Amino acid sequence: MEKPYAPACDRNRQVILEVLKKIIDENCHHLLEIGAGTGQHAVYMAPHFPQMKWVVSDVAAQSLGIKMWLKEASAKNIEGPIRLEIGKDDFPTDRSFQVVFTANTMHIMAWKQVKSMIKLCGKRLRVGAKMCVYGPFNYNQTYTSESNAKFDQFLKARDPQSGIRHFEDVDKAMQQAGFTLLEDIAMPAHNHFLIYQRRLHGS
Numbered sequence: 001m002e003k004p005y006a007p008a009c010d011r012n013r014q015v016i017l018e019v020l021k022k023i024i025d026e027n028c029h030h031l032l033e034i035g036a037g038t039g040q041h042a043v044y045m046a047p048h049f050p051q052m053k054w055v056v057s058d059v060a061a062q063s064l065g066i067k068m069w070l071k072e073a074s075a076k077n078i079e080g081p082i083r084l085e086i087g088k089d090d091f092p093t094d095r096s097f098q099v100v101f102t103a104n105t106m107h108i109m110a111w112k113q114v115k116s117m118i119k120l121c122g123k124r125l126r127v128g129a130k131m132c133v134y135g136p137f138n139y140n141q142t143y144t145s146e147s148n149a150k151f152d153q154f155l156k157a158r159d160p161q162s163g164i165r166h167f168e169d170v171d172k173a174m175q176q177a178g179f180t181l182l183e184d185i186a187m188p189a190h191n192h193f194l195i196y197q198r199r200l201h202g203s
């Protein structure tokens, strides 16, 4: 098998890293990446957080490609890949995660899986932990760009269950799972970075 390559990761990795540097502090010891794809984000970003283990996860089919990237990486603080298929698998329970990072997954998963991912994070993350979600979103029932509208059509033609999610739906599900929105950062190429924090039950 040829090593997989996602060109978009080369374009967005630096801007994503700049945001994560503001989110991840010395109290973050474990980050879980959900839907890591090729693993390119982990390989590029993990060395910037040497105090923290970056745990890479995805569905089983991505495992071999991720291993190819990790084999060539110099980072000592990447673990995995572990199989975490949302809808089927649970978090690794041998440690607690202070941060969950997931990029470009919500428009690929079915909405039912997006809700399962959010619920699972609500269940498994402790108070104060962050969930960082990068990708394209619609606001006020509207695409944020012509390119996102075309991208959504492409996604739905390929898989009718996929598609760009409405920020308001994601936010409602996040709130219901016990998260508070800390920041919604507009990113290049009409993407957004949503930073949530697990709050106290009932607060």
Ligand SMILES: C[S@@+](CC[C@H](N)C(=O)[O-])C[C@H]1O[C@@H](n2cnc3c(N)ncnc32)[C@H](O)[C@@H]1O
Binding pocket: 006, 008, 009, 034, 035, 036, 037, 038, 058, 059, 062, 084, 085, 086, 087, 102, 103, 104, 105, 108, 109, 113
């Ligand atoms: C567009 S790729 C994004 C990969 C990477 N995060 C990036 O930004 O380049 C979407 C990823 O979501 C993963 N994915 C889809 N359904 C999933 C599920 N049910 N559970 C976990 N990951 C899933 C896919 O395997 C794929 O790696």
